[in-house]
Amino acid sequence: xxxxxxxxxxxxxxxxxxxxxxxxxxxxxxxxxxxxxxxxxxxxxxxxxxxxxxxxxxxxxxxxxxxxxxxxxxxxxxxxxxxxxxxxxxxxxxxxxxxxxxxxxxxxxxxxxxxxxxxxxxxxxxxxxxxxxxxxxxxxxxxxxxxxxxxxxxxxxxxxxxxxxxxxxxxxxxxxxxxxxxxxxxxxxxxxxxxxxx
Amino acid sequence: xxxxxxxxxxxxxxxxxxxxxxxxxxxxxxxxxxxxxxxxxxxxxxxxxxxxxxxxxxxxxxxxxxxxxxxxxxxxxxxxxxxxxxxxxxxxxxxxxxxxxxxxxxxxxxxxxxxxxxxxxxxxxxxxxxxxxxxxxxxxxxxxxxxxxxxxxxxxxxxxxxxxxxxxxxxxxxxxxxxxxxxxxxxxxxxxxxxxxxxxxxxxxxxxxxxxxxxxxxxxxxxxxxxxxxxxxxxxxxxxxxxxxxxxxxxxxxxxxxxxxxxxxxxxxxxxxxxxxxxxxxxxxxxxxxxxxxxxxxxxxxxxxxxxxxxxxxxxxxxxxxxxxxxxxxxxxxxxxxxxxxxxxx
Numbered sequence: 001x002x003x004x005x006x007x008x009x010x011x012x013x014x015x016x017x018x019x020x021x022x023x024x025x026x027x028x029x030x031x032x033x034x035x036x037x038x039x040x041x042x043x044x045x046x047x048x049x050x051x052x053x054x055x056x057x058x059x060x061x062x063x064x065x066x067x068x069x070x071x072x073x074x075x076x077x078x079x080x081x082x083x084x085x086x087x088x089x090x091x092x093x094x095x096x097x098x099x100x101x102x103x104x105x106x107x108x109x110x111x112x113x114x115x116x117x118x119x120x121x122x123x124x125x126x127x128x129x130x131x132x133x134x135x136x137x138x139x140x141x142x143x144x145x146x147x148x149x150x151x152x153x154x155x156x157x158x159x160x161x162x163x164x165x166x167x168x169x170x171x172x173x174x175x176x177x178x179x180x181x182x183x184x185x186x187x188x189x190x191x192x193x194x195x196x197x198x
Numbered sequence: 199x200x201x202x203x204x205x206x207x208x209x210x211x212x213x214x215x216x217x218x219x220x221x222x223x224x225x226x227x228x229x230x231x232x233x234x235x236x237x238x239x240x241x242x243x244x245x246x247x248x249x250x251x252x253x254x255x256x257x258x259x260x261x262x263x264x265x266x267x268x269x270x271x272x273x274x275x276x277x278x279x280x281x282x283x284x285x286x287x288x289x290x291x292x293x294x295x296x297x298x299x300x301x302x303x304x305x306x307x308x309x310x311x312x313x314x315x316x317x318x319x320x321x322x323x324x325x326x327x328x329x330x331x332x333x334x335x336x337x338x339x340x341x342x343x344x345x346x347x348x349x350x351x352x353x354x355x356x357x358x359x360x361x362x363x364x365x366x367x368x369x370x371x372x373x374x375x376x377x378x379x380x381x382x383x384x385x386x387x388x389x390x391x392x393x394x395x396x397x398x399x400x401x402x403x404x405x406x407x408x409x410x411x412x413x414x415x416x417x418x419x420x421x422x423x424x425x426x427x428x429x430x431x432x433x434x435x436x437x438x439x440x441x442x443x444x445x446x447x448x449x450x451x452x453x454x455x456x457x458x459x460x461x462x463x464x465x466x467x468x469x470x471x472x473x474x475x476x477x478x479x480x481x482x483x484x485x486x487x488x489x490x491x492x493x494x495x496x497x498x499x500x501x502x503x504x505x506x507x508x509x510x511x512x513x514x515x516x517x518x519x520x521x522x523x524x525x526x527x528x529x530x531x532x533x534x535x536x537x538x539x540x541x542x543x544x
Contacts, residue, residue, distance in 0.1 A: 038522055156519025157330050165328035168276070168321070179322055183331050184515050186339045190508025193501030 007138050010131075013194070014142025020118045021150040022181075022188040024125075027118025031151050032177050040105045041155035044113075045148030049141065051091060051113055052122050055084050056140025059123040060133050080123050085114045118147055154180060229274075231283035233326075238421045239290050239467070242412040246297060246463070249408050250401040253356040254301035255363035258401050261299065261308050266292035268312035276321040285326040291315055294334035294467055297402030298460060298507070299341070302352045302372065307345055311337040331514045332474050335507050342507070350503055351375075353398040373398050378459035379503045381450045392457045403460025413466030422470035425479070426486040430465045431456070433490025441498050449498045461493055464506035474514045478524045485520070489513045 020026050027048070034044045059080050067073055092110050096103045103110070113119060122143040126136045157180055167176055250258040269292035273284045295315050299308065315337025320329045342349045355371035357363040376399045377387050391397060395405025403409070416422035438452040449455075456462065469475065469489050476485040489509045496505025 038519065152519050153515050156517075156522055157515070160518040160522055161328070161330050162323070165324040167324050171322055176322065179318060180330060183318070183336055183339075183511070186336070186343060187331075187508055187511035187515055189339070189343055190496050190502065190505060190512065191500060194496070194499040 007135070010135055010138050011142040014139050015146040015149065016188070016191045017194050019146040019150060019188055019191075020122060020143045021147050022185045024121065025185075026121040027116050027147055028181075030112055030116055031147075031154065031181070032174050035151050035154040035177065036158055038152070038155045038159050041151045043102045043105055045151050047091070047095075047110060047113060048116070048118065048147050049144030051084070051088060051119055052144035052147075053137060053141040055087055055119060056122055056126050056143075057133055057137045058087065059083055060126060060131070060136040063127060064133075076124075076127065077120075080120055081114075084119055084123070088114045118143070150184065153184065227283055229284060231285045233286040235421050236286040236290050238419050239416065240286075240293065242415050242421075243290070243293050243297070243402075243467075245408055245412055246402040247293065249395070249405055250297070250301070252362045252364060253396055253404060254354060254401065255357055255366040255368045257368040258296075258301055258363070261296050261301070261303070261305070261401065262293060264305050265296040265308045265312045268292070268309040269295070269316045272313045272316040273321060273325075276317070277325070282325065287326050288316060291320065291333045291337075295337050297463065297467070298334065298338045298400050300349060300353050301369070301401050302354050303341075303348055307341060307348060311341045314340045327473055329473055330518070331511055332468050332471050335468055335511055338507055339511060355398050356396050356404075376459070376503070378455075381454060381458050382448045382498075382503075387454065387458070389454060389457070392454060400460050403463045406457035406462050409462040409466060413462065416466055416470070422466055423472070423475070423482060425482040426470045426475055426489075427465050429483045429486030430469055430490040433487035434461060434494050435490070437491040437494040438498070441494065446498055455494070455497070459497075459504045459506065461504070461506045464493070464510060465489070469510050469513070474517065476517045476521055478521050481517070481521050481524050485513055485517060488516075
């Protein structure tokens with residue numbers, strides 16, 4: 001029971017307290033580029049959750065069972081990127097087969113997940129925080145959910161509110177999105193210290 | 199995609215504004231746009247402002263003047279030359295910002311807060327009626343994060359005596375904690391003291407009694423929506439009550455905790471702002487309950503002394519996506535109902 005509560009704490013702290021996007025500012029590029037529509041954001045968000053939830057334990061295995069026994073820790077960065085890229089490639093093929101619309105909507109952004117700093121960031125944080133295999137899976141899922149939550153909120157604001165109002169010239173598009181992201185990060189500061197904090 | 203942006207940019211210059219809030223270029227327009235609902239909010243804020251002066255001295259009046267002037271000038275800088283007017287709402291923003299500040303805050307910080315609130319909270323989104331977040335709270339959050347010590351550990355006790363602050367510029371007694379903070383450490387404070395106010399705290403937030411009276415006025419004039427205020431209070435009592443019963447450290451008794459800080463002021467004046475709140479019938483209940491529960495959660499578990507401001511900003515942030523989801527759900531149910539009705543005669 002206490003184990004379960006601990007996993008819940010890891011999950012919630014990954015979603016809220018140390019939200020990968022709004023407190024660590026990782027994965028900003030796709031966050032700003034894809035958040036214009038709620039539907040696409042939902043697709044990309046789900047893809048990020050899935051990729052993070054799988055690549056975190058995958059990288060953990062590679063790190064703990066291959067790199068560390070061989071004392072190749074200095075190759076971590078490049079190996080993690082290769083693992084993520086290979087996995088995303090497979091995911092892209094699956095998405096293309098399963099949902100043609102989602103594939104068309106995601107367009108360039110699915111391959112871009114490969115270089116989404118949030119994905120690599122989650123894997124590196126997991127190593128720094130010395131999580132176990134099970135924890136790394138929970139942490140990866142939580143980080144992905146946090147990212148998805150943030151991009152959904154942003155897409156809601158942009159599609160439902162900003163699209164319908166005339167913004168001052170020069171503030172349209174990414175400019176106002178950055179302002180909104182800043183205020184969202186201010187709001188997320190409220191979670192600091194919750195769940196033990198990391 | 200590039201051309202779409204260009205069209206919008208040109209359209210912004212050429213088309214006549216369609217909303218009644220904006221006006222065409224006209225030299226004879228008065229500088230200030232009167233807004234009846236905003237006047238009502240300002241009336242409701244008068245007792246709170248007076249109580250602030252009575253408790254903490256005339257410095258509060260100077261803060262109000264400085265904050266409102268800075269807010270007005272910021273909005274004026276944005277609308278100058280566009281043919282739009284400065285809206286009455288800017289004084290609501292300025293006054294609400296000062297209501298949430300400690301009475302000892304340096305004047306230049308009041309200016310920073312007011313400028314940030316109006317520029318980043320409101321005008322960058324296109325002005326009145328288009329803001330995504332509550333402008334006053336955006337300004338306050340900015341001050342909170344930037345000048346933590348000034349905002350959370352620099353309070354003054356109310357000026358003693360019958361005349362109170364009416365004969366003083368500022369209170370001499372400085373304290374580092376408000377009753378809301380000491381309550382969390384397990385110290386017992388009589389309910390009456392917390393309810394009536396006249397304790398260390400923000401300019402307009404110490405007296406729960408006044409906040410309720412002014413809030414009820416807003417509800418009565420239908421400026422504030424009870425469908426947000428009531429679930430917010432229930433949400434707070436529910437969450438704080440469960441935490442208190444569960445014996446969470448720092449969780450004070452719910453009724454005491456509710457009247458100790460600025461929670462009620464936040465619920466009636468900030469959370470019910472119609473522009474940033476949920477616009478869906480069911481959504482309003484969820485929105486309010488979220489604010490109440492989140493205020494309690496952040497107040498008990500985070501490093502901050504109180505959570506109302508963050509709770510409302512978070513609710514502002516998630517309101518559009520929630521409304522979208524609820525609308526989709528409504529549409530689905532309507533379709534299902536139609537299908538049932540069509541299949542009915544058989």
